[in-house]
Amino acid sequence: MEFHTLIRTASVGNLETVIGFVERRADHFGLNQNKKFGLLIAIEEAFVNICHYAYPDGVGEVELVCRRGVGSFEVEIADCGIPFDLLSLPDPDTTADIMERKIGGLGLYFIRKMTDEVSYRRENGRNILRLVLHIEKEPGS
Amino acid sequence: MDIQIKKEINAVVVTITGRLDAVTAPEYEKRLNELIAAEELCFVLDFEQLDYISSAGLRALLAAAKRLKGKGGQLRFANVRGTVKEVFDISGFGAIFQIHDSVTGALSGIG
Numbered sequence: 194m195e196f197h198t199l200i201r202t203a204s205v206g207n208l209e210t211v212i213g214f215v216e217r218r219a220d221h222f223g224l225n226q227n228k229k230f231g232l233l234i235a236i237e238e239a240f241v242n243i244c245h246y247a248y249p250d251g252v253g254e255v256e257l258v259c260r261r262g263v264g265s266f267e268v269e270i271a272d273c274g275i276p277f278d279l280l281s282l283p284d285p286d287t288t289a290d291i292m293e294r295k296i297g298g299l300g301l302y303f304i305r306k307m308t309d310e311v312s313y314r315r316e317n318g319r320n321i322l323r324l325v326l327h328i329e330k331e332p333g334s
Numbered sequence: 335m336d337i338q339i340k341k342e343i344n345a346v347v348v349t350i351t352g353r354l355d356a357v358t359a360p361e362y363e364k365r366l367n368e369l370i371a372a373e374e375l376c377f378v379l380d381f382e383q384l385d386y387i388s389s390a391g392l393r394a395l396l397a398a399a400k401r402l403k404g405k406g407g408q409l410r411f412a413n414v415r416g417t418v419k420e421v422f423d424i425s426g427f428g429a430i431f432q433i434h435d436s437v438t439g440a441l442s443g444i445g
Contacts, residue, residue, distance in 0.1 A: 205356050205357060206357070208355060208356055208357050209357065230386075230417045230420075233386075234386075234388050234421065237355055237356060237388045237390075238388060238389055241356040241388075241390065244356075287424075287425055287426030288426055288429070289426075289430075290430055291396070291400060291403055291430050291431075292403060294396055294430065296389060296393040296396055299389040299392060299393075299425055300388075300389040302424075302425070303388070303389060303421075303424070303425075306424050
């Protein structure tokens, strides 16, 4: 099965590289523009979260794998940092007014909202977040 | 990201071009904070040329809104469209901020 891998240091300065990599693969595998936009937000949120929290004692790497599944485009984001299931966090209150409003949890909320499926697993000392976007067939194709 | 600042009679219009993400949001927030520190209290943030916003961008907007509210200031948005509007709607920010169709409309809303 065709897949593409990118490994970079978990640093926010690499965000543009990471987003560009996923965007080109999403185009390559035929994800529509609207879904791609949502996916890129989800990727930013997941990547930045790793940059901020996965390696509290130093630097580490992030590995991204993009592949075409059956009727889907999938991205796995893996780090070797402290065990952490982002999906265990609660959704934020999106109805609070300005002064009560908190930003924590909004990134996770976007990851959930902007993808069709999302799952977490801990495997061989790695945190792996798997994002899946369904690819609809064009009418008549 | 490019930021243009224009002082109108009753407000400062801040126009951003490009992306408001984890890389650019700190600089955007810093520019807003500098204006607030210089006693500017009324802002119109023009998003006509804004292509993308993530939670990091929303964090910068919320921080500025809280700071202004504490000082009795005002923050209004103009031209929140397309994918940026989608993010505003999903996050609930579309309901807590005052959003106008144009900069002119936003300026006339400031008393």
